[in-house]
Amino acid sequence: MVKVGRRITFNAAHRLNNPNWSEEKNTAVFGKCNSPNYHGHNYTLETWVEGVINPETGYVIDLSELKQILKEEVEEPFDHRNFNLDVPEFANLNPTAENIAKVIYEKLKPRLMQFKVVVRLYETENNFVEYTKD
Amino acid sequence: MVKVGRRITFNAAHRLNNPNWSEEKNTAVFGKCNSPNYHGHNYTLETWVEGVINPETGYVIDLSELKQILKEEVEEPFDHRNFNLDVPEFANLNPTAENIAKVIYEKLKPRLMQFKVVVRLYETENNFVEYTKD
Amino acid sequence: MVKVGRRITFNAAHRLNNPNWSEEKNTAVFGKCNSPNYHGHNYTLETWVEGVINPETGYVIDLSELKQILKEEVEEPFDHRNFNLDVPEFANLNPTAENIAKVIYEKLKPRLMQFKVVVRLYETENNFVEYTKD
Amino acid sequence: MVKVGRRITFNAAHRLNNPNWSEEKNTAVFGKCNSPNYHGHNYTLETWVEGVINPETGYVIDLSELKQILKEEVEEPFDHRNFNLDVPEFANLNPTAENIAKVIYEKLKPRLMQFKVVVRLYETENNFVEYTKD
Amino acid sequence: MVKVGRRITFNAAHRLNNPNWSEEKNTAVFGKCNSPNYHGHNYTLETWVEGVINPETGYVIDLSELKQILKEEVEEPFDHRNFNLDVPEFANLNPTAENIAKVIYEKLKPRLMQFKVVVRLYETENNFVEYTKD
Amino acid sequence: MVKVGRRITFNAAHRLNNPNWSEEKNTAVFGKCNSPNYHGHNYTLETWVEGVINPETGYVIDLSELKQILKEEVEEPFDHRNFNLDVPEFANLNPTAENIAKVIYEKLKPRLMQFKVVVRLYETENNFVEYTKD
Numbered sequence: 001m002v003k004v005g006r007r008i009t010f011n012a013a014h015r016l017n018n019p020n021w022s023e024e025k026n027t028a029v030f031g032k033c034n035s036p037n038y039h040g041h042n043y044t045l046e047t048w049v050e051g052v053i054n055p056e057t058g059y060v061i062d063l064s065e066l067k068q069i070l071k072e073e074v075e076e077p078f079d080h081r082n083f084n085l086d087v088p089e090f091a092n093l094n095p096t097a098e099n100i101a102k103v104i105y106e107k108l109k110p111r112l113m114q115f116k117v118v119v120r121l122y123e124t125e126n127n128f129v130e131y132t133k134d
Numbered sequence: 135m136v137k138v139g140r141r142i143t144f145n146a147a148h149r150l151n152n153p154n155w156s157e158e159k160n161t162a163v164f165g166k167c168n169s170p171n172y173h174g175h176n177y178t179l180e181t182w183v184e185g186v187i188n189p190e191t192g193y194v195i196d197l198s199e200l201k202q203i204l205k206e207e208v209e210e211p212f213d214h215r216n217f218n219l220d221v222p223e224f225a226n227l228n229p230t231a232e233n234i235a236k237v238i239y240e241k242l243k244p245r246l247m248q249f250k251v252v253v254r255l256y257e258t259e260n261n262f263v264e265y266t267k268d
Numbered sequence: 269m270v271k272v273g274r275r276i277t278f279n280a281a282h283r284l285n286n287p288n289w290s291e292e293k294n295t296a297v298f299g300k301c302n303s304p305n306y307h308g309h310n311y312t313l314e315t316w317v318e319g320v321i322n323p324e325t326g327y328v329i330d331l332s333e334l335k336q337i338l339k340e341e342v343e344e345p346f347d348h349r350n351f352n353l354d355v356p357e358f359a360n361l362n363p364t365a366e367n368i369a370k371v372i373y374e375k376l377k378p379r380l381m382q383f384k385v386v387v388r389l390y391e392t393e394n395n396f397v398e399y400t401k402d
Numbered sequence: 403m404v405k406v407g408r409r410i411t412f413n414a415a416h417r418l419n420n421p422n423w424s425e426e427k428n429t430a431v432f433g434k435c436n437s438p439n440y441h442g443h444n445y446t447l448e449t450w451v452e453g454v455i456n457p458e459t460g461y462v463i464d465l466s467e468l469k470q471i472l473k474e475e476v477e478e479p480f481d482h483r484n485f486n487l488d489v490p491e492f493a494n495l496n497p498t499a500e501n502i503a504k505v506i507y508e509k510l511k512p513r514l515m516q517f518k519v520v521v522r523l524y525e526t527e528n529n530f531v532e533y534t535k536d
Numbered sequence: 537m538v539k540v541g542r543r544i545t546f547n548a549a550h551r552l553n554n555p556n557w558s559e560e561k562n563t564a565v566f567g568k569c570n571s572p573n574y575h576g577h578n579y580t581l582e583t584w585v586e587g588v589i590n591p592e593t594g595y596v597i598d599l600s601e602l603k604q605i606l607k608e609e610v611e612e613p614f615d616h617r618n619f620n621l622d623v624p625e626f627a628n629l630n631p632t633a634e635n636i637a638k639v640i641y642e643k644l645k646p647r648l649m650q651f652k653v654v655v656r657l658y659e660t661e662n663n664f665v666e667y668t669k670d
Numbered sequence: 671m672v673k674v675g676r677r678i679t680f681n682a683a684h685r686l687n688n689p690n691w692s693e694e695k696n697t698a699v700f701g702k703c704n705s706p707n708y709h710g711h712n713y714t715l716e717t718w719v720e721g722v723i724n725p726e727t728g729y730v731i732d733l734s735e736l737k738q739i740l741k742e743e744v745e746e747p748f749d750h751r752n753f754n755l756d757v758p759e760f761a762n763l764n765p766t767a768e769n770i771a772k773v774i775y776e777k778l779k780p781r782l783m784q785f786k787v788v789v790r791l792y793e794t795e796n797n798f799v800e801y802t803k804d
Contacts, residue, residue: 002500003532011258013147013174013216018324029325031332032214039214040147040174042258048532053504056420057431058496063529064433080166080173082147096326098270124145124176127331130271130316136768137800152592163593165600182800190688191699192766197797198701230594232538261599264539264584279794281683281710281752286458297459299466305752308683308710310794348702348709350683362460366404370455392681392712395465398405398450413660415549415576415618434616441616442549442576444660482568482575484549526547526578554726565727567734632728634672663733666673666718 003050003118004060008070010079013040014095017084038082041123043100045074047108050116050134061115073107097123101131109133137184137252138194142204144213147174148229151218172216175257177234179208181242184250184268195249207241231257235265243267271318271386272328276338278347281308282363285352306350309391311368313342315376318384318402329383341375365391369399377401405452405520406462410472412481415442416497419486440484443525445502447476449510452518452536463517475509499525503533511535539586539654540596544606546615549576550631553620574618577659579636581610583644586652586670597651609643633659637667645669673720673788674730678740680749683710684765687754708752711793713770715744717778720786720804731785743777767793771801779803 016033017026026034033039047070051060081087083095089103101121109117116134123129150167151160160168167173181204185194215221217229223237235255243251250268257263284301285294294302301307315338319328349355351363357371369389377385384402391397418435419428428436435441449472453462483489485497491505503523511519518536525531552569553562562570569575583606587596617623619631625639637657645653652670659665686703687696696704703709717740721730751757753765759773771791779787786804793799 001534002503004500005530005532007528007530009258011173011175013172016326020324029330035214035216035220037216037219038147038172038174039145039216040172041145042176053498053500056422058418058498058501060500060531062431080169082169082171082173085171086169094326096321098272098321098328099326101270102321124143126275128273128275129328130273132269135802136771138768139798139800141796141798150594154592163598187766187768187772190690192686192764192769194768194799196699228594230589232540232589232596233594235538236589260543262541262543263596264541266537277794279709279711281708284460288458297464300750303750303752303756305755306683306708306710307681307750307752308708309681310712348705350705350707350709353707354705364455364460366406366455366462367460369404392679394409396407396409397462398407400403411660413575413577415574437616437618437622439618439621440549440574440576441547441618442574443547444578482571484571484573484575487573488571526545552728556726565732630728632723634674634723634730635728637672638723662677664675664677665730666675668671 001050002053002060003048004066005046005048006063006066006070007044007046008075009042009044010075011040011042012078012081012083013038014083014090015039016094016096018094038084043078044122045070045104046120046122047104048118048120049112050118051114061112069108069111073111074104097121097127097129098131101129105131105133135184136187136194137182138200139180139182140197140200140204141178141180142209143176143178144209145174145176146212146215146217147172148217148224149173150228150230152228172218177212178256179204179238180254180256181238182252182254183246184252185248195246203242203245207245208238231255231261231263232265235263239265239267269318270321270328271316272334273314273316274331274334274338275312275314276343277310277312278343279308279310280346280349280351281306282351282358283307284362284364286362306352311346312390313338313372314388314390315372316386316388317380318386319382329380337376337379341379342372365389365395365397366399369397373399373401403452404455404462405450406468407448407450408465408468408472409446409448410477411444411446412477413442413444414480414483414485415440416485416492417441418496418498420496440486445480446524447472447506448522448524449506450520450522451514452520453516463514471510471513475513476506499523499529499531500533503531507533507535537586538589538596539584540602541582541584542599542602542606543580543582544611545578545580546611547576547578548614548617548619549574550619550626551575552630552632554630574620579614580658581606581640582656582658583640584654584656585648586654587650597648605644605647609647610640633657633663633665634667637665641667641669671720672723672730673718674736675716675718676733676736676740677714677716678745679712679714680745681710681712682748682751682753683708684753684760685709686764686766688764708754713748714792715740715774716790716792717774718788718790719782720788721784731782739778739781743781744774767791767797767799768801771799775801775803 015038016030118132120130150164252266254264283306284298386400388398417440418432485492520534522532551574552566654668656666685708686700788802790800
């Protein structure tokens with residue numbers, strides 16, 4: 001088995017907030033990430049696809065196909081957007097790195113069913129998460 | 135003469151827009167950066183200070199002093215903020231990397247008058263600017 | 269299950285040496301790392317914590333709690349120190365990257381008992397280790 | 403158990419091509435990577451070796467031994483070479499990152515039999531693969 | 537005055553050779569870089585453009601224009617090519633990093649006449665050059 | 671004119687201290703960097719050499735010559751050493767990044783007299799200096 005990784009980047013705004021909590025509790029838990037007018041990140045996404053090497057191509061997956069899937073499922077809906085206001089998946093979901101990675105996994109997996117899929121998302125150079133259900 | 139550089143990072147949201155233009159023109163010039171609900175970046179700031187080596191310390195500048203200046207002038211007012219909505223300097227100034235670098239230079243220089251100061255701001259790994267009037 | 273990673277850096281001096289060996293054998297095995305007056309590194313530590321997403325916060329772990337644990341267990345005792353002379357855990361333990369990672373794991377784990385914990389330590393850009401018992 | 407990683411780099415030329423296919427199909431599948439006069443990469447190889455810490459050295463593996471193995475099996479045969487024309491393993495094997503990682507694993511493993519071995523190969527900052535049979 | 541930098545990457549093969557020299561002299565001077573079947577690199581190009589901030593846009597240069605110039609002058613002719621065999625400018629010019637940077641500068645400058653232009657080319661993480669005539 | 675840069679790394683221990691000061695003043699000025707048993711860094715050195723392109727080689731400087739100079743003047747005397755105890759230039763000179771860069775410049779310049787030389791030294795990813803007298 002071989003894993004293939006593809007790195008992409010996108011830029012987005014977000015705010016961490018639990019609408020069921022008081023502002024005091026939101027500030028205590030989320031600190032500056034609860035800043036009301038949003039802040040943002042250069043997100044880096046590594047998508048790892050595990051499978052077998054196709055003997056005809058030497059590829060685990062056709063890279064042009066993987067690029068197209070990442071473009072449609074991640075770059076177009078998320079890049080230069082506000083997670084809280086522009087992305088339907090986060091209408092009722094706090095856009096932490098954990099939840100963004102989970103949403104990305106759930107969007108990518110149906111298009112990569114024959115592979116084991118792992119997503120690693122870097123929010124900053126110091127904070128990152130990895131998500132899979134495979 | 136010796137230059138000393140100090141790197142810090144901060145995260146902020148912004149939107150590029152000229153309120154005197156039609157939405158069509160804003161989209162044509164700023165593209166996705168004109169997205170109405172903001173997007174954001176992990177900004178990396180390098181501040182370069184040029185001076186002479188103090189023979190008693192071996193420093194060009196006391197690093198704890200430089201750290202404090204950067205904290206007060208850059209990190210506290212900009213980190214986890216929205217440039218367009220939260221930062222007074224951009225009430226009537228488009229928060230491009232060029233203008234953010236210029237504002238940072240103008241905030242830092244009065245506190246570093248005895249030095250030549252250059253600021254380099256990375257908006258992404260692919261886009262960066264350098265500003266000085268010295 | 270989701271893994272959350274947090275990167276910190278610290279600077280320390282060390283020397284590799286087995287006091288039960290002759291100086292010839294120490295030099296043969298440890299080379300320049302046996303240099304008697306110590307050398308040092310900018311260590312980079314990634315701490316990975318695996319758990320489930322708390323639906324109220326969207327976090328696997330409260331980041332301010334993880335930061336505090338890393339500060340108390342790693343930064344305060346190790347940063348700007350000499351592993352051989354200043355850190356009790358290495359009084360009789362050679363401070364290789366492997367052993368430093370093991371000691372860090374053993375200091376962090378009791379404070380993160382509900383999580384699977386993995387530590388990855390970069391000694392240089394070319395040498396790194398990963399340690400877990402989970 | 404502890405994993406130790408060692409990073410090396412090498413530069414090589416290659417071309418992706420299936421000689422059993424028409425030129426049209428090669429171009430459709432491999433795109434620019436099928437360019438007839440070759441292109442090249444700065445490959446970065448991480449070799450991960452998993453074992454137990456030797457209590458006498460504090461090492462999982464003697465680093466000078468690992469360096470020598472990597473020099474003989476990877477750097478000397480691959481660095482500044484053309485995978486398609488100069489490296490016998492690729493005489494009838496397409497030099498994709500997947501296949502290069504597999505060949506490296508198969509060359510390293512017999513010299514590291516007592517360890518679990520994983521190789522990770524970065525072809526560019528955006529494309530990378532990981533291979534193991536352990 | 538403000539400088540704006542834009543980073544792009546491209547992959548290419550090359551070989552260093554002076555056809556007026558004996559093979560012995562070529563090997564003595566260029567070492568492994570004279571390997572006959574070419575090797576290659578992930579080149580990273582930073583293009584720095586110095587000018588004044590346009591008060592209407594906040595930009596020194598319209599980024600979409602700069603991207604298009606870099607695409608036409610650098611990416612399309614150089615990416616996934618062999619400098620020695622595929623790029624006319626190197627038919628009689630040794631494709632060292634110095635000469636590649638010079639050729640890139642001379643291709644970019646006529647399209648950026650109103651700006652001071654500097655190009656910095658990274659051949660590897662350890663070797664890089666900077667070229668300008670401005 | 672063209673500038674050529676070469677990056678090397680070395681690891682060393684140091685301590686910042688002015689022996690003419692009280693321990694209180696040393697701690698006030700140098701903080702943790704005054705830690706008595708030393709700490710250390712992975713130093714990264716960029717050496718920039720400015721000259722003209724030799725038309726026979728396409729090089730500004732023969733890289734094997736530059737590598738040899740860096741090995742003799744920097745790597746051999748500094749790598750895996752303690753600046754305060756092992757390096758004669760710092761017997762009476764505080765080994766700040768500024769002073770290390772100055773010493774490196776003064777060691778390299780006599781061997782690179784026909785070139786303009788600039789050295790940039792990274793002590794950490796956040797602290798760096800640049801030194802030249804040319």
